[in-house]
Amino acid sequence: QQQVKQSPQSLIVQKGGISIINCAYENTAFDYFPWYQQFPGKGPALLIAIRPDVSEKKEGRFTISFNKSAKQFSLHIMDSQPGDSATYFCAASKGNYGQNFVFGPGTRLSVLP
Amino acid sequence: GAGVSQSPSNKVTEKGKDVELRCDPISGHTALYWYRQSLGQGLEFLIYFQGNSAPDKSGLPSDRFSAERTGGSVSTLTIQRTQQEDSAVYLCASSLEIHGNQPQHFGDGTRLSIL
Numbered sequence: 001q002q003q004v005k006q007s008p009q010s011l012i013v014q015k016g017g018i019s020i021i022n023c024a025y026e027n028t029a030f031d032y033f034p035w036y037q038q039f040p041g042k043g044p045a046l047l048i049a050i051r052p053d054v055s056e057k058k059e060g061r062f063t064i065s066f067n068k069s070a071k072q073f074s075l076h077i078m079d080s081q082p083g084d085s086a087t088y089f090c091a092a093s094k095g096n097y098g099q100n101f102v103f104g105p106g107t108r109l110s111v112l113p
Numbered sequence: 114g115a116g117v118s119q120s121p122s123n124k125v126t127e128k129g130k131d132v133e134l135r136c137d138p139i140s141g142h143t144a145l146y147w148y149r150q151s152l153g154q155g156l157e158f159l160i161y162f163q164g165n166s167a168p169d170k171s172g173l174p175s176d177r178f179s180a181e182r183t184g185g186s187v188s189t190l191t192i193q194r195t196q197q198e199d200s201a202v203y204l205c206a207s208s209l210e211i212h213g214n215q216p217q218h219f220g221d222g223t224r225l226s227i228l
Contacts, residue, residue: 034216036219041221042221043117043204043206043219043220043221043222044156044204044219045219046216046217046218049216089155089156101146101158101217102158103155103156103158104155105154105155106154106155108153
């Protein structure tokens with residue numbers, strides 16, 4: 001019940017296209033859903049996060065869509081750029097951290113020039 | 114700098130040796146976390162600290178792994194009698210506090226290679 005599923009495992013998008021990464025969770029107690037971006041040789045960096053009281057959050061070219069009833073959330077990258085090529089992790093947590101902060105397995109995004 | 118600092122950035126050691134990995138969290142962050150990331154894989158939670166105490170040690174993969182935090186700041190992850198399967202990137206993160214779903218800020222990790 002603590003698992004967060006993420007798809008696709010890898011994604012190739014042309015420059016200017018839309019990248020979409022999907023995540024699903026089971027534990028309805030989760031109340032914080034961040035996305036992290038990781039470049040090779042670097043640690044993950046917080047990209048954008050959402051709480052379940054809103055259905056969408058947009059920051060620049062990055063948008064999180066959240067469907068509470070379906071227990072799904074997704075990251076949309078508009079006008080994808082080669083510099084967006086990285087691994088993206090979704091995560092979910094509830095209040096306290098520790099084992100309650102769960103990461104998805106990651107999506108490797110490649111944006112072709 | 115102002116971010117999470119980890120050292121060493123790379124460590125190569127022989128099987129059976131002990132290793133110590135260090136994490137300097139962001140100043141003022143009371144919560145500190147250790148994760149393990151195998152090549153091309155996701156993040157495996159190891160342990161977290163609230164201040165100097167570690168209420169949840171269930172993520173440590175074996176009794177060869179231990180961690181401590183002193184002065185509410187620097188943390189050390191120790192792996193005794195290293196095995197080849199311990200080869201991975203060990204990531205440290207810190208957050209302002211344990212409650213309230215504060216975002217975690219990661220260091221760039223220590224890449225550990227066991228020969």
